Amino acid sequence: MTQNQLYIIVEMRRKDTRHTMQKLKSSHHMFIQAFMTRGVMNGTEVFNLLKLSCEKYGDYDEASRTQLLLDYCHTINSNISMLGLEIKKGKDETNGTGYYGLVNTVESNITLLASQYTENELQFFKMLLEEFVKSESGTIGSIEALGISEKIPKKMSKTDANQLLDRFEREKWIGKSKEGRMYLGIRGVMEMEQYIFEMFEDFAVRCNMCKKLCIQGARCMNGECETRMHFHCAQRVFRGKSEKRCPECRGPWQESSQTRQADQVEME
Numbered sequence: 001m002t003q004n005q006l007y008i009i010v011e012m013r014r015k016d017t018r019h020t021m022q023k024l025k026s027s028h029h030m031f032i033q034a035f036m037t038r039g040v041m042n043g044t045e046v047f048n049l050l051k052l053s054c055e056k057y058g059d060y061d062e063a064s065r066t067q068l069l070l071d072y073c074h075t076i077n078s079n080i081s082m083l084g085l086e087i088k089k090g091k092d093e094t095n096g097t098g099y100y101g102l103v104n105t106v107e108s109n110i111t112l113l114a115s116q117y118t119e120n121e122l123q124f125f126k127m128l129l130e131e132f133v134k135s136e137s138g139t140i141g142s143i144e145a146l147g148i149s150e151k152i153p154k155k156m157s158k159t160d161a162n163q164l165l166d167r168f169e170r171e172k173w174i175g176k177s178k179e180g181r182m183y184l185g186i187r188g189v190m191e192m193e194q195y196i197f198e199m200f201e202d203f204a205v206r207c208n209m210c211k212k213l214c215i216q217g218a219r220c221m222n223g224e225c226e227t228r229m230h231f232h233c234a235q236r237v238f239r240g241k242s243e244k245r246c247p248e249c250r251g252p253w254q255e256s257s258q259t260r261q262a263d264q265v266e267m268e
Helices: 003-015 026-038 043-057 062-083 119-134 142-150 158-170 186-199 231-238 257-261
Strands: 040-042 085-091 098-104 174-176 182-184
Touching: 026 040, 026 043, 026 062, 026 098, 040 043, 040 186, 043 062, 043 098, 062 085, 085 186, 098 186, 119 142, 119 158, 119 182, 119 186, 142 158, 158 174, 182 186
Parallel strands: none
Antiparallel strands: 040 098, 085 098, 174 182
16 A cells, blocks of 8 residues: 555545544644655654644643543554554664564564565565575675665665665665664665565574563573574573573573663663
């Protein structure tokens, strides 16, 4: 479904008085339009958008903004769920920063990107996704990523591949570390979780704490234990504890630099 199609359907539901569910107001309409344009926003951006939408079309109470955001998302989701869409919360695997995104809840495969990318570009993304999931660290180097251009059905020049990777990064399907290593971005994590569990069931694991997909994370030192946690989740589990042990097998847990440095930016 294209953004224009979604716009038309949401507008029709906003004006339709026959629905017993809470109607979408102009402020809701402005709120979801921003998500349709940007896809994914962090917590600060979402609260700024909420304030702007409410102040333009109605009242805004800074003291109750968290509840207001929950109410907004609930009202919008109840109206767009029939479209297989939802405003969903997620966290960046690298640091725990909270994000909100308009995601597809119905389609479980990568064809949901077909309206944005060519078939060859989708093949590139599928192979890139597979490299992330099967990598021990959940990341790959830029040279390895560019090498995918030689493996897809219709070979792609390195220049075109580099431009495609830049686009994936701009749209938050992938991310890039300061060291230049690439990983599945917040939009990719939020949109592709179900697909990854279905297509890579032998490799995909859930975080022991938050139970969400964990591609980048710390592992238990016990080779027979499959426990894994996001770095920011592990930081929360072991905060204030002098001895760190696996929550499952009770074996020693090796703290990584990413665990120590993980930001604690909670979604409100």
